[in-house]
Amino acid sequence: MFGFLKGKAAEATQKFSGRTDFLEAVCAAAALVAAADGEIEDGEIKATIKAVAANKALSAGFDQKMIEQTMEKMLSRAGGGRVGRAGLWDEVGEVLKNPDMAEAVVLTALDVAEGDGEVEPQEKIVLDRLAKLANVDLNRLMAA
Template sequence: MFGALKKAFGAGAKEIKADYSQNKDYLEAVCAASALVAYADGELEDSERSKAIRTITQHPKLGEMYRADVIESTVDAMFKRAKDASGRQLLARELDDIKGREGSMAEDVYLVALDVAMADGTLEPEEEVVLKKLATRLGVDLSKFEF
């Protein structure tokens, strides 16, 4: 009986993991949001890129689903797009790929972006504006994080 329960719960966990990682939408969205907030003031600081890679790699879900080299290459690709207006719009569209999905994906994306914004210890007004836009686009209720 316990074997059957373990098998049933194990299968459910695999299905959840498959939903999150069946493609790179989740990783691309979190990297896109990180890039948008990192370039909010018009330039990228080394601390922001490093914070994005470290936070995503150490994230309980993302770090388990994606290899470190895949995370780093995706961060680099998304950060390159953030240098101009057309690239930033493409990044914003990456967020739409996870909007409305079950689970905490959208919240995770927002919170990683917040961590990147705080990489230098200060939340700049430009970063705050981008974070509010991210929350709106992702449908994240910011009142959940008032603690």
């Protein structure tokens, strides 16, 4: 059983490895959550980079510097007002047709939201929208 699960995890890691659209979507979703309350704090930046780097497929496919650069780019766009955030939603939408990618995007955004110990109401609004677009059960992920 564990061998099967390990094989599936390795298959997923290999499948997404090097996919810049996946990296950008995960970073965009994380940035949307970090900016949900109107400001991006230093602690949120650190939690966001940590959450993205914890994704096995991303850390296997990209070095830490690339992950950080992409995250910084998305955080900058998130701080750019409605136009910047609208562009981030477009980045996210590009990979949501793939169920495995969609769940990883929502999970990472959830990790960012929970990074300070609680999910704020503004973050929950972003998470709900992400989960709906991704066709993912947010309550199931929150309970995991």
